[in-house]
Amino acid sequence: MGEIRFLEDHRTWVLTGTSSTYALRLDEDDVPAHVYWGPPLAAADVVELAGKTLPWWDGFNDPNEGLGELAADGGTRYWTPALQVRFADGTRALEWRYETHEITGDHLAIRCTDRHYPFRITLHYRLRGDVVERWTELAADTEAEVIRADSATWALPVFEDYRLSHVTGRWAAETQLRRVPAPHGETVFASRRGITGHHANPWVMVDDGTATERHGEVYGVALAWSGSWRLTTTRSSTGRLTVSGGFGQDGVVHRVGPGKPLTTPIAAGLYTRGGFGAASRAWHAYVLDHVLPHPGELRPVLYNSWEATGFDVTEAGQRALAERAAALGVELFVMDDGWFGARTGDHAGLGDWQVNRERFPDGLGPLVEAVHGLGMKFGIWVEPEMVNPDSDLYRAHPDWVLHHPHRRRSELRNQLVLNFARPDVAAWARGWLDRLVGEHGIDFLKWDMNRPFSEAGWPGEADQDRLWVDHTRAVYALMDRLRADHPGLRIEACSGGGGRIDLGVLARTDQVWTSDNTDALDRLRIQHGYSHVYPARAMSAWVTDNPNFVTARSVPLRFRFHVAMAGVLGVGGDIVRWPVEDVALARDLIALYKDIRPVVQHGAQYRLRPPADDGVTALQYVHGGRAVVFAYRQAAHFNAPERPLRLDGLDPAARYRDADTGRTHSGAVLLAHGLVPALPAGDFASTVVRLDRIKI
Incomplete structure (x- = not known):
């Protein structure tokens, strides 16, 4: 105190x-x-x-x-x-x-x-x-x-x-x-x-x-x-x-x-005096103790449909994905863009938040019920702050967007920004979001925001500059009100990936989408920088398909899972098309993640080796008497022998048992000398080591 x-x-x-x-x-x-x-x-x-x-x-x-x-x-x-x-x-x-x-x-x-x-x-x-x-x-x-x-x-x-x-x-x-x-x-x-x-x-x-x-x-x-x-x-x-x-x-x-x-x-x-690692752990503790709304929760393993279906969303297709996701052990199924209005691409329909009846003839109810029946929570993608010019909303309310009367309305991603500083716009957004969540039993919103401001004007308002602050505060107020009215609702902040990650949004969301880049090799660096202030408990990370849609790189499934398991694990591939052996491996790795999840999401993080080159990267989490070590070799050169990883945060007077090999280690030795992670041979090799403190 x-x-x-x-x-x-x-x-x-x-x-x-x-x-x-x-x-x-x-x-x-x-x-x-x-x-x-x-x-x-x-x-x-x-x-x-x-x-x-x-x-x-x-x-x-x-x-x-x-x-x-x-x-x-x-x-x-x-x-x-x-x-x-x-x-x-x-x-x-x-x-x-x-x-x-x-x-x-x-x-x-x-x-x-x-x-x-x-x-x-x-x-x-x-x-x-x-x-x-x-x-x-x-x-x-x-x-x-x-x-x-x-x-x-x-x-x-x-x-x-x-x-x-x-x-x-x-x-x-x-x-x-x-x-x-x-x-x-x-x-x-x-x-x-x-x-x-x-x-x-x-x-x-x-x-x-x-x-x-x-x-x-x-x-x-x-x-x-x-x-x-x-x-x-x-x-x-x-x-x-x-x-x-x-x-x-x-x-x-x-x-x-x-x-x-x-x-x-x-x-x-x-202020800290234990280096950058201690500084990061202090920031993580602050976020968990004083910022996040539900810090004590374990974030569920989620599946997101975007990379499997894009805008081609149908009830039958989502049901098939949900059934496969449930079989893998997924706990939260999230349907992404394409479920509403004339949203068959990014050019139209944004702002018309009515269920597309051609794709969902009986509304969302049957799909939500089916997902809940499979033992999963149901989540849905929304982008409340944006509108397509080709939409019924924009045709009815062209004055609702940020604009100047004698300037062009610059579009990015075929979108304009709605002025949430206007009370009528904020009230409209609250109305349809409240109905969507309340009438359908929505458990989770993926709240996206896919473009920055431009032409930030508000014709007719005497103090137009206030929109820069009032827009953000209106978004905060809307999230706060939704959470108060629907206590079971959880929210992920997204902004074209990691464009809205900060302590302000974390005070009213449960996790953040770290980047649209799910390439496991790139994610090592993205997640490393993220970890300097923000905790793994809020870091959403997906396993997606080969080749990666951003980098066109192919990485083994095990490596992809191990990278994503260092945060809040999600799956985003076309899992209906996965071969049998990938399904089996994914099921095992999701089960492993559920075992180590309390340590990863609530433990203290130690960055053992940063992703500074293409050698071995490693990080560790400690929670209570358990420790989890992730080690990743990006590329192997010259048949170099493995170096031990000096662990941190352990009790030097205790012994620790490897949950997979049964071998025991002295805490003092692990701290002073280290642990050889026994990585598989070759490039893109990875492993997860679980250590349990033994009562002596």
Whole structure:
């Protein structure tokens, strides 16, 4: 349990986490300023650091730059601003001061006001173990324009050097890990697309350049937001580095005034001193304990029909797939696109969410009943935020899409984006989704979002910029309401693959579709980058057919299964056409996955060897007295002998039995020397090792 204290004599707040401390104070101008973030410190030790503001060195260098808890624009503050405000008379400089604060359990609220204008700023802090959640609330009695409203500024200790870890990518190549020296000046990671984006993800880790998977201090910041976002690292010549982040983008202005407050999304910060592996495990624990709606559940093995049928969806075809899926041991059957309206391809019908009666003469009821009768839950694909111009919905409501009156309406994938910031659009979506789920007993929604914003206008609305925030919040509100009205409903977030993966969407979904690329070799890298912040419990991974539709590569079925079994296992191939031997192998591997699923989905993850080359990649999960090791050889060269894998997270005083061979191992030996995984010969070799702690 954490603790928040206010040291009144020193005007300092100390937030003590499980194994870290965060501290801030009021400076001489009554403005919150950063004091400390790092390993645990007693309150008395923090006081030693909470000194006075230092004088300027000269007319150009301020030794306190970057120490503002929320770097505000104005006066002689030249650091990257986290808060920029323009008042009605044109004044842009913000002068604010402390008024009061409240500590309620694990929550601290610091209330400040501008020294002249009726503008209020509340800084929020909440302790979640070693994660500090921060957000900002803005309010005003007269209208003001907020040009930038980040959730927080995070000041790091002064190191000899800094290194940034983050992910980049594109469609079908998401979450590719990058580690680079931190440049001087500003480095911006962002999405201007209205969604989280395939090209970057809203988190960054910082170390001094020496951290490894197992050793070293690591700082991380992650943003809980599924719309446009921005994270900025600023490194000065004086040696300081900060991270500032929030929603929005350049050119988008938030209006704050009477009855129109602005609350930023959560920016979560984490300090660990056990390397990148410990940082990832701490993020995973945070997501499981404080973000996911049903973290204690075991996610079911699912089957998805997309790659088997595409848009050629019929009741008979889905029944055949469902029967084969049930025989394999699948627990959730998901029918993908093509079940509604004139949806025989991606060119028409999107937005007309009525069951296609030519394909389902008696509606969805008989298929849902058949799937339930086979002992599986029933899921269905939806894309509520999109519309085809060739649809009855668009013909009736062309004003419902994002558009400008004198500009083209750019189509991507033959789609336009519906403006969920409009109450009538949000109400329409809630109506048909509520009916779909309620009338048919739907257990699972695959919620897709297949294109970014363009022409983001709202003709007739005085404050058109608000759609950038209000659209995302309306999606959140709709998901929240559906879940409240249908407690058994579970949701997977999808956005052309991994275009909407973040802490904000994970707070209202149960899993995320990691990438449209199901090639097992590529997935090793995608899943590696994903794992740096997000847990296996939420990572949907499918086994699909050869050759892979993205890469045209053929990979053995066992290897494909073993890669997908490192997350939430799914099957997406044309299983009706699978040969007998593949069906038998799949059935066995699904049974194996169900045995190890509690360890994979709820255990601590250790990345033993990253997929840095075409050699052996390995990872391990530990939960209670069980451990599971996955090892993958991508390519064999020169008949090289296998090297032992040094395991992690085990009890050195215990012994562990291999569930398949019966052989026992010393925990100390597995930690110090390692385990030889005994991979089969050749390329694309893989194995799963199950270790059970023995009571001695």
